[in-house]
Amino acid sequence: MAGANSRDRELRERAAAVIPGGMYGHQSVGLLPDDYPQFFERGEGAHIWDVDGRRYLDFMCAYGPSLFGYAQPEIDAAYVRQLGLGDTLTGPTALMVELAEALTGMVSHADWAIFCKNGTDATTMALTTARAHTRRRTVVRAKGAYHGAAPWCVTRPTGVIESDRAHQILCDYNDVASLEAAVAEAGDDLAAIFAAPFKHDAFVDQAEPDIAYARRARELCDRTGALLVVDEVRAGFRLTRDCSWSRLGVQPDLSSWGKCLANGHPLSALLGADKARKAAASIYVTGSFWYQAAPMAAALQTLRLVRETDYLERITALGGELRAGLDERAKAAGFSLRQSGPEVMPLFLFDDDPDLRKGFCFSSEMLARGVYVHPWHNMFLCAAMTEADIAAALDAAEGAFAALKRQAPELAPVDKLAFLSAGAR
Numbered sequence: 056m057a058g059a060n061s062r063d064r065e066l067r068e069r070a071a072a073v074i075p076g077g078m079y080g081h082q083s084v085g086l087l088p089d090d091y092p093q094f095f096e097r098g099e100g101a102h103i104w105d106v107d108g109r110r111y112l113d114f115m116c117a118y119g120p121s122l123f124g125y126a127q128p129e130i131d132a133a134y135v136r137q138l139g140l141g142d143t144l145t146g147p148t149a150l151m152v153e154l155a156e157a158l159t160g161m162v163s164h165a166d167w168a169i170f171c172k173n174g175t176d177a178t179t180m181a182l183t184t185a186r187a188h189t190r191r192r193t194v195v196r197a198k199g200a201y202h203g204a205a206p207w208c209v210t211r212p213t214g215v216i217e218s219d220r221a222h223q224i225l226c227d228y229n230d231v232a233s234l235e236a237a238v239a240e241a242g243d244d245l246a247a248i249f250a251a252p253f254k255h256d257a258f259v260d261q262a263e264p265d266i267a268y269a270r271r272a273r274e275l276c277d278r279t280g281a282l283l284v285v286d287e288v289r290a291g292f293r294l295t296r297d298c299s300w301s302r303l304g305v306q307p308d309l310s311s312w313g314k315c316l317a318n319g320h321p322l323s324a325l326l327g328a329d330k331a332r333k334a335a336a337s338i339y340v341t342g343s344f345w346y347q348a349a350p351m352a353a354a355l356q357t358l359r360l361v362r363e364t365d366y367l368e369r370i371t372a373l374g375g376e377l378r379a380g381l382d383e384r385a386k387a388a389g390f391s392l393r394q395s396g397p398e399v400m401p402l403f404l405f406d407d408d409p410d411l412r413k414g415f416c417f418s419s420e421m422l423a424r425g426v427y428v429h430p431w432h433n434m435f436l437c438a439a440m441t442e443a444d445i446a447a448a449l450d451a452a453e454g455a456f457a458a459l460k461r462q463a464p465e466l467a468p469v470d471k472l473a474f475l476s477a478g479a480r
């Protein structure tokens with residue numbers, strides 16, 4: 056636990072004076088239990104160290120970017136080498152073309168790539184491309200799905216005006232009838248259907264994509280001429296080495312990527328099929344840092360590891376061990392813990408925990424035992440994790456469940472509504 060005189064507390068106080076709200080976005084003050092550190096010093100492999108020197112096995116992986124572990128030597132060596140040659144230059148290096156070739160070689164629906172910095176850049180560019188391609192306005196997307204922090208899609212719409220959100224119809228993920236109704240409502244103005252690879256909304260159980268839903272989304276796009284967009288920003292390369300809906304036999308026209316693309320270095324991408332090439336070439340998109348060469352060098356190494364190693368099979372197996380071990384320990388302690396989503400991106404929610412008091416207590420107890428988990432957002436496994444790490448997490452869980460059992464009767468409620476209105480990532 057962070058003590059009253061900890062460096063973290065001191066930094067929080069200083070931040071409160073110079074950073075609005077003390078922190079913003081997904082790390083905003085109050086979104087996590089109070090004893091969670093806000094400030095970190097370093098990361099290596101599967102671990103992070105907070106500013107008070109405490110080490111944690113990190114099941115957040117920076118909210119996804121760390122796929123091969125922090126400070127991965129081959130990836131970071133490529134990054135540093137390119138920094139020495141040049142990073143932000145007047146134009147891109149040859150790495151940009153190599154990277155577009157590598158990605159279009161790996162992602163079966165993709166014939167071209169545009170690189171950017173954040174996932175939000177890529178999803179917003181998907182929207183603009185679809186509107187340019189169709190010369191229509193309306194986008195259909197699922198309620199509760201996160202696509203970034205731009206005014207058109209941000210979850211906490213303070214400061215957003217109605218016109219920023221215009222021409223959008225929300226449906227229920229995996230619900231074919233609601234998708235059809237939304238498309239019918241869009242009429243002849245449908246530009247795009249956006250879909251998450253699976254339901255990975257915060258606060259609620261995750262769900263695999265229903266094949267019927269994915270196929271219907273494809274059919275509706277084909278029938279209307281709208282573009283199908285799969286937002287791989289969070290799940291990219293953690294489910295498959297291709298676009299994840301290829302596992303369902305459904306190919307989108309556009310897919311947005313980010314987070315782990317360069318294993319934590321700032322890079323995202325919009326990938327597209329030939330059909331949308333002309334529209335993509337017609338829109339004006341750029342940024343001062345979008346041609347940076349060092350993240351592209353890191354991405355080429357990351358993609359090489361994606362292609363050449365068994366990271367995916369290993370993290371899937373480790374995730375399976377974690378899930379089975381947690382299940383056993385939760386049951387033994389008398390808790391009904393719902394674990395949902397793919398093994399490599401788990402979410403834990405307790406039954407009978409509407410205001411998350413059990414989840415917060417369990418997470419705090421895990422943290423106290425050196426394991427950083429999240430009480431309401433999906434987590435991530437990375438390839439730097441080992442069987443010993445999973446065993447350590449399970450040992451921690453055994454202690455955390457026992458501590459939760461002791462404290463459960465007196466736990467104070469957590470104001471979940473405050474979190475919801477503060478906006479989930």
Ligand code: PMP
Nearest residue numbers: 173174175201202203288289313
């Ligand atoms: N789409 C999804 C599915 C995401 O999870 C996120 C980030 N959590 C984004 C888009 C936005 O990415 P970024 O934060 O890099 O802008």
